[in-house]
Every structure is written in C-alpha cells, then in structure tokens.
Amino acid sequence: MRSVNRLTAWLIALWMLCAGAATPSFAKEYVLVGSYGNKLYLIDPVAAKIARTFQVPGAGTGPSYIAPSPDSRVAYAVTNRFNSVSGIDLDSGKEVFRADLAQGDVRVHAMFGLDVSPDGKWLYVVEQRYRLLSDRFEVVDPVIAVYRTDAGAEAKPTRLIPIKHQIQHLAVSTDGKTLYAHGLDLYAIDAATGKLRDTMPVANWKRDGYGPAEAFAWLGEQLNSSGVYAMDFYTDRLGQGSPDSPVRDLGVLSANLKTGAMTMEIIGPASEAPDLTGMTVNPRNPNEVIGIGGSLVKIDRRAKRVIARGPTNGLLFYMGVVSADGQRIYTGGGHCRVGIYATKDLSPLGLVELPNCAVMGMSSVRVVNRP
C-alpha cells in the first residue's frame, strides 16, 4: 500500500513537471471580461456563472482592451479612460502593475493595442500621443511603449518604438521577435530593434477590381492559443453598384504569429455577413474562423463560404474568442451579456449577464487558465 502511494505521488510529480511552470496545475479555462464600474470578471463557461470579480483601482468607467499574461496570472487592462494600464493579479486581486501613460507635457492614450511577450517579461502598448497647447492640440507621433512587467506600481517605458499613425492593434509573434501592428495596413516590426520588417497593404492593397479594404482593426482581435491574428475586412467591387449602394465583398485578413505569413483573402459577398465587428480562429482548426458582430457565422476559409450561423437574439457582440479546445466560442462587448456557443454548429450553450447589467463597452473577451 505504501509503495502504491509513493508511486502515485511520483506520477503526479512527473505530470506536474511535464505540464510546465507556465500552466497552473489542474488549470481550468475561464473567460476574462471587463465592464463599467471598472470591474474584471472570471466566468466559468461550463457552469455559465461568474466565478470571481475584481476591482480595477482608480478612476474610469471600465477597462478597455485586456491582455492576460502567458501564465494567466495577471490581467493587463487599459483603464482610467485610456490614460493608464493596470495589471491585476488574478490570484490576490491586487494591482501589481500600473503605468500612468502621460509623459511630461505629452498626454498619452492607449486603446486596443496591448500584448505581452511570450516569456511574460515585456508589455507592449500602442500609445497615441498629443500636447494640449493654449490654442490647439499638437499631435505627437505614436509609439509602441515597452514596459517591464515587473516594473510595479509606477512603471515607465524602457524604450519607445516609433510607429505609423492610426495603428490600433498589436500582436506579438509566438517567438517574441516580431510585433504585428494593425492600422491602415498591417506592419511586422522587429521587437528588438524597432525596425519595420514588412508591410502588408490593407487599406492600400491593390487587387484588380476592388477598392480599398476596410479592416475592423479598432476593437482588436481577441488573441487566443491559435497563434493566428485574424480580422474581417470588407471591400467594394469597382464598377458595380453605385456610390450609395456599392457591391461589397467580405474577406479574412490574417497574420500567422508562428510563420509570419500575412494574407488577405476574399470569402464572398458581404451580404453573407454584412455586420461583422470581429473575428477569431479556432485553435484546433485554423481553417475555421468565426465572425462576430450583428451576425455570428462560421467560415470555411478553404471553401470560401459561410458554413454555419448562430442566433444572436437581437444582440450585437463586438468580439469573441474560441476556447483552447476549439469546442466553444465566447462572445462579448457592447452590452452586458457574455454569450457561449458551440463552435460545431454555433448553437447557444449559455448567456451570462454581468451584475447590474453593467455594459462591457470596448472591453475584451479573453480566455485564461486558472486553478
């Protein structure tokens, strides 16, 4: 009996070692969202219930973009009306990181461009900057500010990477060496040197028969374990329809954060899903993307068609993310409800209403693994 117990203990220890330090033992997937009232919530998607609530300190209505650390221990959230980034420890609930972004007389706002390096050491923040002069605003060139995640309560950037204007979203490659910045176009930037390595034209793309492409980059993609940044785009067919009623197509823009491949492909008529505001890739099937917005659709990228539709029941979700096992999609943003759907057929599995129906606004929907 004693040797059996010893063997069991040894096997458990071996399993924990193999699981690695980055994943908490016996971890379970939760949905991480924010709402007005400066709250963060962990939602148990299986029970369709809120498991834990966190208060983000300081002023502001609600967190905007949220980026969890790779080990799921800290949630970094834009707060204080885009003026600060707060890191909330999801164990203790305490604020362990705070960057108030203003630098001297330069006012700084972060909105949706926020991501953490794969080793968890660096936080990258897209910062929009300006000076308020006595008679006018003076626009200061935007940057990606790089913070140490262990910088504590008064974090200051260790360096600033100059970027083009109108960049809204950011995704770090899986090896941590490249920053994908999405604005009018999609840029690949060397994380170490800050040099622009590659550009994929998006608004400036040249495709025979099409006008500029509009990618919905301002809300940002809710990155998950798929290792793919994906975003819907719409583009007008030239010479068809009229200026007031153009003939439009829907497409999928993606950046593979492992291989570096950046692509834009037309899926079909925009009428298939004319009101998408976000997209997310199934980690277990990268050919499968889910479009979220006034519609909820599943798209087969190879077949270039919508293969499933889900009921939104009159709700427009801003964004969504597919679970690590590829089985469920979680939708949120805008109002006060988090939707849970099966990726197989987009059938609804649950709807979680946040306390006091506090609106999520621009807040993110992310997945984390917690004990």
Added chain:
Amino acid sequence: MVSTEEEGLVRPMQAVFPLGCTTALNPGVEVDSTGSVASLCTPWEADLYGCSEPCNWPASVPDSMTYPEWNQGTSNGEADWRSLGQIYPDK
C-alpha cells in the same frame, strides 16, 4: 479622400471607420452609414457607451475623454441611459 479613378468618382476614405454606431450627428435619431439602422449596435443603448469612448468618429454622444463626468455612475446602459449627462457649449 481616395480617388477611385475607375469610377471617375471621389468618395470618402472609409478604412478604419467601423460598421455599427451612428454616422449622423443628430441626437436621438441615429442612423448608420447607409442611412438605415441595420448595423447599429443592439441593444441600441450600447451605442451610447461604445461610441462615446474612443471618440474617433462622429457620434451623437460626447466623447468621454473630454467629458469624463458624462456617463459617471451609469453602468447599466439599458436602465441608466436617461440619467446620462447633458453637454452644452461653453458660454
């Protein structure tokens, strides 16, 4: 502005400006960029909050960076929208 030479037309650059949210600065009468309500947020109260925050396109609500008190203490959009503040020009 982007010139679409093939059509001989010049029309506004649309990139980055989203579907959803109003493009008409006409309080109480929100319409989307096509003149309809099809791509507005639903429930519509979500527009009041979502469109006021980033303030990067014209919405029929004040931006919450310039007027931070506008929606203070009104977390429940569907119930609290009548309590939202009023913004008047400075005299």
